[in-house]
Structure formats: structure tokens, C-alpha cells
Amino acid sequence: MWVLLRSGYPLRILLPLRGPWMGWRALPRSLALGPPRRRYRKEALAALEVPVLPVTATEIRQYLRAHGIPFQDGHSCVRAPSPFVGASKLKDETGAATSFSLFIDKTTGRFLCMTSLAEGSWEDFQASVEGQGDGAREGVLLSEAPEAEDSEEVQRIWDRAVPLWELPEPEEAQLARMMFGLTKVTDDTLKCFSVRYLRPARSLVFPWFSPGGLALRGLKLLGAKGQGDRVHYVETTIPQPGAFHNLFGLPLISRRDVEVVLTSRELDSLALSQSTGLPTLALPRGTACLPPALLPYLEQFRRIVLWLGDDLRSWEAAKLFARKLNPKRCSLVRPGDQQPSPLEALNQGLNLSRILRTALPAWHKSIVSFRQLREEVLGELSNVEQAAGVRWSRFPDLNRLLKGHRKGELTVFTGPTGSGKTTFISEYALDLCTQGVNTLWGSFEISNVRLARVMLTQFAVGRLEEQLDKYDEWADRFEDLPLYFMTFHGQQSIRTVIDTMQHAVYVYDICHVVIDNLQFMMGHEQLSTDRIAAQDYIIGAFRKFATDSSCHVTLVIHPRKEDDDKELQTASIFGSAKASQEADNVLILQDRRLVTGPGKRYLQVSKNRFDGDVGVFPLEFNKSSLTFSIPPKSKARLKKIKDDNGLVAKKPSSGKKGAVPQISETHSDQVPNPNKPDLSKPSR
Numbered sequence: 001m002w003v004l005l006r007s008g009y010p011l012r013i014l015l016p017l018r019g020p021w022m023g024w025r026a027l028p029r030s031l032a033l034g035p036p037r038r039r040y041r042k043e044a045l046a047a048l049e050v051p052v053l054p055v056t057a058t059e060i061r062q063y064l065r066a067h068g069i070p071f072q073d074g075h076s077c078v079r080a081p082s083p084f085v086g087a088s089k090l091k092d093e094t095g096a097a098t099s100f101s102l103f104i105d106k107t108t109g110r111f112l113c114m115t116s117l118a119e120g121s122w123e124d125f126q127a128s129v130e131g132q133g134d135g136a137r138e139g140v141l142l143s144e145a146p147e148a149e150d151s152e153e154v155q156r157i158w159d160r161a162v163p164l165w166e167l168p169e170p171e172e173a174q175l176a177r178m179m180f181g182l183t184k185v186t187d188d189t190l191k192c193f194s195v196r197y198l199r200p201a202r203s204l205v206f207p208w209f210s211p212g213g214l215a216l217r218g219l220k221l222l223g224a225k226g227q228g229d230r231v232h233y234v235e236t237t238i239p240q241p242g243a244f245h246n247l248f249g250l251p252l253i254s255r256r257d258v259e260v261v262l263t264s265r266e267l268d269s270l271a272l273s274q275s276t277g278l279p280t281l282a283l284p285r286g287t288a289c290l291p292p293a294l295l296p297y298l299e300q301f302r303r304i305v306l307w308l309g310d311d312l313r314s315w316e317a318a319k320l321f322a323r324k325l326n327p328k329r330c331s332l333v334r335p336g337d338q339q340p341s342p343l344e345a346l347n348q349g350l351n352l353s354r355i356l357r358t359a360l361p362a363w364h365k366s367i368v369s370f371r372q373l374r375e376e377v378l379g380e381l382s383n384v385e386q387a388a389g390v391r392w393s394r395f396p397d398l399n400r401l402l403k404g405h406r407k408g409e410l411t412v413f414t415g416p417t418g419s420g421k422t423t424f425i426s427e428y429a430l431d432l433c434t435q436g437v438n439t440l441w442g443s444f445e446i447s448n449v450r451l452a453r454v455m456l457t458q459f460a461v462g463r464l465e466e467q468l469d470k471y472d473e474w475a476d477r478f479e480d481l482p483l484y485f486m487t488f489h490g491q492q493s494i495r496t497v498i499d500t501m502q503h504a505v506y507v508y509d510i511c512h513v514v515i516d517n518l519q520f521m522m523g524h525e526q527l528s529t530d531r532i533a534a535q536d537y538i539i540g541a542f543r544k545f546a547t548d549s550s551c552h553v554t555l556v557i558h559p560r561k562e563d564d565d566k567e568l569q570t571a572s573i574f575g576s577a578k579a580s581q582e583a584d585n586v587l588i589l590q591d592r593r594l595v596t597g598p599g600k601r602y603l604q605v606s607k608n609r610f611d612g613d614v615g616v617f618p619l620e621f622n623k624s625s626l627t628f629s630i631p632p633k634s635k636a637r638l639k640k641i642k643d644d645n646g647l648v649a650k651k652p653s654s655g656k657k658g659a660v661p662q663i664s665e666t667h668s669d670q671v672p673n674p675n676k677p678d679l680s681k682p683s684r
């Protein structure tokens with residue numbers, strides 16, 4: 001049995017729970033009793049012995065049939081009568097909605113009882129069906145009251161907040177409306193959605209009610225700060241974002257509604273509802289993720305339109321979420337000039353109903369014509385920056401070469417033994433993670449504690465050993481990163497690892513998986529031919545995963561044994577050419593310490609499928625912060641290389657701090673071999 005230990009949101013460490021099974025029956029009753037009844041016991045990503053995806057949709061159906069339990073096959077869940085509802089309740093209320101109130105997620109097997117709010121794993125469900133514990137029938141299975149502190153805080157803020165139209169000063173209300181772009185949103189709409197305003201924090205307060213709409217379960221506060229002519233929004237949620245999932249607008253949904261528009265912001269839902277009158281819900285964490293715990297609430301809709309925003313990121317998120325919701329019932333509003341976010345559309349006087357009618361079906365057949373692709377292509381061409389992916393904030397040279405970090409790509413990373421591969425890749429991934437790229441780490445060689453320590457040091461950009469008083473402050477901020485770790489250590493089967501990754505993509509909307517390193521999936525094959533075949537198979541599996549899941553995979557691979565004084569090349573990656581063929585990007589950490597002294601490294605981009613730019617740039621290792629990022633005062637010295645044999649362009653530093661280096665064309669015979677970066681002429 002494996003459980004997920006929460007060490008704060010959303011940093012989670014997935015650990016095996018050894019010893020006796022600790023299902024709900026082991027919970028003290030004091031914990032289990034008392035409304036609201038919900039306990040967040042997350043299932044773990046499991047190890048070799050335990051299948052990660054304990055169940056498939058077919059197995060769920062077979063199991064229910066075998067036990068004579070009637071069920072209805074839904075879009076992303078199977079619905080069945082709940083064993084967690086008291087018999088009296090079932091008698092009181094008739095109709096399928098109550099009697100089929102148990103929703104079992106077809107992908108993970110997790111269940112949620114909409115009546116009692118009990119939730120748990122597939123194993124928990126089986127245990128209750130097989131009569132191992134009457135407690136389950138009381139609906140107290142995995143229930144747990146939210147932190148008392150949170151409930152009090154929620155109530156306290158709610159009581160202090162007032163409706164906008166009740167503010168004593170009309171100017172204050174007017175200013176608030178302007179800050180949040182609500183000048184065209186009526187009091188009636190705000191009233192309908194129970195939106196309030198917290199004066200001391202100058203924030204809008206959006207409530208999250210329990211599904212029945214009776215109890216206040218959480219709040220989102222939205223603050224707005226003017227920055228020049230732009231407004232910067234700051235969100236705070238109570239309870240913490242990962243501890244509680246809810247949809248804004250839920251009480252306004254009627255059981256008979258069959259269509260809904262999903263938005264990424266509460267403000268957008270207000271605008272949509274007002275101008276179209278359609279049911280609408282806002283996702284709690286915007287485009288960052290769609291937690292599967294919310295799927296049961298969306299099961300009743302035959303059609304879901306996703307209108308998540310006006311940029312490429314929203315479009316990517318909409319496509320990803322549609323997969324989870326079942327693309328056959330989803331339509332997507334494509335961002336564009338005439339299709340901004342719903343609130344913006346309202347403010348510009350556009351017709352929102354008409355925009356909704358242009359929504360495209362998310363379902364694609366296997367063969368498409370250019371007609372279906374032309375808008376996608378236009379989207380990429382008119383958003384070149386966003387199409388290039390998320391840019392690193394610490395590695396400007398990497399941006400110049402790779403342009404950014406894109407979904408669905410495979411990056412292969414190699415470097416000599418002990419050269420600092422893990423240390424570098426940790427900072428490279430951390431950089432992206434701090435910018436909202438949901439990241440899953442598979443560190444098979446070093447423990448998660450050590451890895452997290454390295455990352456935290458890099459995050460704080462300094463030794464924490466000497467400033468332990470600041471530990472909590474940094475750790476709190478670190479906890480807020482969308483960062484997850486697999487618990488695998490040592491050899492693992494590729495199947496288990498891929499299953500875990502798939503699970504994580506589904507549950508946490510992971511966009512970047514780091515695997516350190518591939519050698520830990522190769523088993524114990526002795527013969528070198530077997531090893532190479534095994535590696536090729538594994539690389540093929542990661543490639544397929546990256547493409548199918550639209551998730552970036554960074555794979556660390558050891559190099560072949562080379563002479564110590566030789567630079568590595570693409571061909572130095574262990575195994576056949578498959579790794580470099582399948583990879584979209586190949587990165588090599590060049591260790592020239594023998595020539596340049598300790599600490600000096602170069603990062604070479606030797607393959608870049610996105611736009612072909614390859615090159616090499618220096619990395620300066622800082623031993624106290626464990627960072628490789630170029631210190632602000634350092635002068636970047638990037639060399640662009642045409643291919644493994646010819647340097648075509650060089651970016652010398654202008655010598656001025658912060659100046660953008662110029663590319664100068666150079667003949668290949670005038671320049672050193674790109675695999676031997678020109679170390680003899682330091683740029684500074």
C-alpha cells in the first residue's frame with residue numbers, strides 16, 4: 001500500500017506506506033465524524049510490485065457486474081448506487097441522481113459519493129462492497145473536517161466582506177469595479193454569484209459552496225495592483241489550493257442543465273453568465289490544472305465549452321483538459337483578436353453568444369485536412385513567442401538557442417560522470433517550475449531528500465545551513481511550487497515508470513517529467529547488444545509518452561566511456577543512435593575542468609528540432625548556491641553552431657552589462673571545432 005504524504009501544497013512526496021493496511025477502518029472515529037465529511041487521502045503513484053493504475057474502466061465494469069451492482073457508463077466516470085449513503089436517505093429521495101450518487105473515475109478508480117461526500121480509492125470501494133466494515137455505510141469512510149483554522153478564517157473573511165453595492169463610498173465601489181474590469185458587470189450578476197469585496201485587502205471575494213450550495217467551504221481572494229497601464233492580479237485561496245477543490249458557480253447549476261461553459265477565472269464566468277445566460281463554472285486554479293476530483297461535478301453535462309483565455313497557454317490547457325473530460329463532448333473557444341477572454345469580450349461590446357458558437361469540437365479524427373489545421377498554424381504564427389514555449393529566467397543563453405521549453409518534446413541530456421548533470425538539470429527544471437510548469441521528478445540515483453535539498457538551495461540561491469532561521473520562509477515558498485517526486489529508487493521497470501507518469505499527467509496535469517537517469521530502467525542485461533536494445537525500447541516509450549501526453553520529458557543518459565580529455569558529442573550518448581534521433585533536443589554538459597580548472601562547464605545544445613539553432617555557452621558553478629546560472633554581472637558568450645562540424649555564428653559579448661550579443665558570421669575554417677569550445681579566448 002502506498003500513500004501520498006502531503007508536505008504542503010503542492011509539493012508532494014510519494015512514499016510507500018509500509019506495515020499494516022491503513023484504510024479508513026483504521027481511522028479513529030473522532031477523525032471521521034462530523035460535517036463536512038471529506039478526507040483528503042490521495043492515492044499514491046506506486047512502485048514496481050503495485051500496479052500504478054490499479055484498475056481500468058473495463059475492470060471496473062466487470063467488477064460491478066460480478067457483484068450485481070447496477071451502473072451507468074458516463075463520460076469520465078462510472079455511476080453506481082453509493083454504499084456510503086444511509087438507507088433512510090435513499091428511501092427519502094428517489095431518482096437516479098440520488099440512487100446513483102457514487103462516481104468512480106474511469107482512469108484511476110477513485111470514487112466520490114456526491115451525497116455523503118465520502119471519497120477514496122478503488123481498493124477502499126472494493127473493501128466496502130465486500131462487506132468489510134459497516135462504517136462505510138455511514139458515509140464516514142474517508143471523511144475529515146477541513147482544518148478548523150481554515151474554516152474559521154473562511155468565515156471571518158466572509159463576514160467582514162460586503163457586497164460592492166453596499167460600500168459606503170460610491171467612489172470606492174467605482175474604483176474597485178474599474179480595477180477588476182467590472183464596469184459592465186451588474187449588481188444582479190454579482191449578487192447571483194454571491195461575490196463580495198474585502199475592503200482592508202482591496203480584494204474581491206469569491207465563495208466556494210459545498211455541492212448542495214448550503215455550506216461555505218472556501219474562498220478565493222482576488223487582489224488587483226496597478227502596474228503602469230496594466231493591472232496585476234494576485235490570488236489567495238483558503239484552504240490552500242491543493243487542499244480543497246471546488247468550482248465557482250456550482251450552486252447556480254441545476255440538475256437539468258446539460259451544457260456548461262468552463263472558464264479559468266471567476267470574473268470570466270460573471271461576464272459569460274450575464275451576457276449569455278448560460279450555466280458557467282470557473283476552474284479553481286485556472287489553466288494550471290483540472291483536478292480529477294472535480295470530474296464528477298461535470299459528469300451531468302452533455303456538452304462542455306472551454307473558454308479559458310486569450311493566449312496560447314489557455315488554448316493548450318483547453319486541449320489538455322478536454323482529453324480528461326472526454327473530447328467528444330467538448331468544444332473549445334480559440335483565442336484570437338476577436339475572441340479575447342469573456343470579460344474582455346464583454347468590455348469590448350462583443351457578442352459572447354456568437355463567440356461561443358464559433359467553438360471548435362475538441363474531437364479530432366485520425367486524419368485531418370489543412371483546412372482543420374489552418375487556424376492552429378495561424379495561432380502559432382501570430383504568437384511566435386508563446387509557441388516557442390516557456391522561457392528560462394536563469395538561462396538566457398538557453399532561450400537564445402532553444403527559444404523555450406515546449407510541451408510534447410523529448411530532451412536528452414548527457415555529460416561525463418560526476419560533472420554535475422543532476423545539479424544542472426535540477427536548476428533547469430526548477431527554473432521552469434517556478435514559472436508554473438507542473439513538474440514530476442524521477443530521481444533514481446539520489447534520494448528525494450537530497451534532491452529537494454539541492455533544489456531548495458538553488459531556489460534560495462544560497463546556503464541554508466548558515467541561515468537556518470530563514471529555512472521556514474524558503475520552505476514555505478518552495479512548497480507552493482507545482483512540484484512532485486516519484487519515490488522510485490534504484491532499478492525500475494519502464495512500464496511502471498510510464499504508468500506513474502501517465503497517472504501524474506492525469507491527476508496533476510504534469511507538463512514536464514525529469515528522469516535521472518535512463519540507466520536505471522535498463523534491468524540487468526549483461527550483453528551489450530541486449531542493453532542497447534533495451535535502451536532503444538525505453539527511449540521509444542518515452543518518446544511516445546511525450547507526444548501522446550503532450551508532456552515534455554527530459555531524460556538524463558550517461559555517455560559512453562570516452563577518453564577523459566575528449567569533448568562529448570551527440571554520438572557519445574550511450575547506446576545506438578536512437579536516443580539522438582528520437583530526441584527533439586540534445587544537451588551536453590561539457591566538463592573542461594582539466595583545461596580550465598574546477599567549476600567551469602559548458603552547455604552544448606547539439607540538436608534543436610524546433611528551429612535548428614545549436615551552440616554552446618559557458619556555465620559558472622557556484623558551490624554555495626549549487627547554481628549554474630550566469631550571475632547577473634557576467635558577460636554571456638554564446639556561440640551558435642551550424643552542426644557537429646561547423647560553427648556559423650558567434651555571439652560575442654558587447655562588453656556592456658546587459659547588452660544583447662550580436663551574431664557574427666564566421667567561416668568554419670576560421671573557428672575551432674564546435675565540440676571543442678574555444679576556451680583559449682575567454683570573453684572577459
Ligand SMILES: Nc1ncnc2c1ncn2[C@@H]1O[C@H](COP(=O)(O)OP(=O)(O)OP(=O)(O)O)[C@@H](O)[C@H]1O
Pocket residue numbers: 415416417418419420421422423424445598599600601621626
Ligand atoms: N561545476 C562543478 N564544479 C564542481 N563541483 C560540482 C560542479 N557541478 C556539480 N558539482 C558537485 O559535484 C557533485 C556531483 O554532482 P552531480 O551529482 O550533479 O553530478 P552527475 O553528473 O549527476 O553525477 P553522476 O554521473 O554520478 O550521475 C555534487 O556534489 C555537486 O555539488
